[in-house]
Amino acid sequence: MSAVLKKSPLEVQRTIHEILEHHAGVQGALLPILHSIQDVLGYIPADSVSDIASALNLSRAEVHGVITYYHHFRMTMPGQHIVKICRAEACQSMGADALMAHAEKHLCCPAHHTTEDGVFSLEATYCLGLCASSPAISINDEVHARVSTSDFNALIAEARGQT
Numbered sequence: 149m150s151a152v153l154k155k156s157p158l159e160v161q162r163t164i165h166e167i168l169e170h171h172a173g174v175q176g177a178l179l180p181i182l183h184s185i186q187d188v189l190g191y192i193p194a195d196s197v198s199d200i201a202s203a204l205n206l207s208r209a210e211v212h213g214v215i216t217y218y219h220h221f222r223m224t225m226p227g228q229h230i231v232k233i234c235r236a237e238a239c240q241s242m243g244a245d246a247l248m249a250h251a252e253k254h255l256c257c258p259a260h261h262t263t264e265d266g267v268f269s270l271e272a273t274y275c276l277g278l279c280a281s282s283p284a285i286s287i288n289d290e291v292h293a294r295v296s297t298s299d300f301n302a303l304i305a306e307a308r309g310q311t
């Protein structure tokens with residue numbers, strides 16, 4: 149499971165400019181740009197909003213509005229490992245709420261927050277494509293099916309061992 153790697157402010161700026169250049173002149177590029185930035189950096193830095201807006205000839209409010217509309221996007225640096233618990237219907241029916249409650253307690257971190265040590269961010273997601281094997285979670289880009297509370301603890305211990 150690959151973790152989020154922290155970049156220096158200069159690397160962050162360079163990454164954003166490369167992504168903007170790559171999409172220059174492309175129609176409807178806002179969402180692809182936002183996805184690319186978050187895929188590379190793990191988040192969309194607040195101070196990149198004005199660069200994105202001017203590259204696309206949009207207002208900062210328009211860019212900010214799109215970022216905040218989608219739950220997927222975040223504007224703060226996440227923890228090294230992003231833990232997502234599926235809360236869509238099939239997983240709900242197989243105990244996703246209880247699993248989220250367990251995760252919050254185990255990590256000492258409420259959903260949509262990052263642990264104090266910066267190692268884990270805990271998020272909800274809506275379908276990981278494993279509905280027949282719910283409840284499902286992902287840690288970084290790796291998905292896990294039929295996750296019990298003890299499976300969860302083991303996966304967290306494994307991720308912690310990689311930090």
Ligand code: FES
Pocket residue numbers: 234235236237238239240274275276277278279280282283284
């Ligand atoms: S509903 Fe959870 S994986 Fe589809």
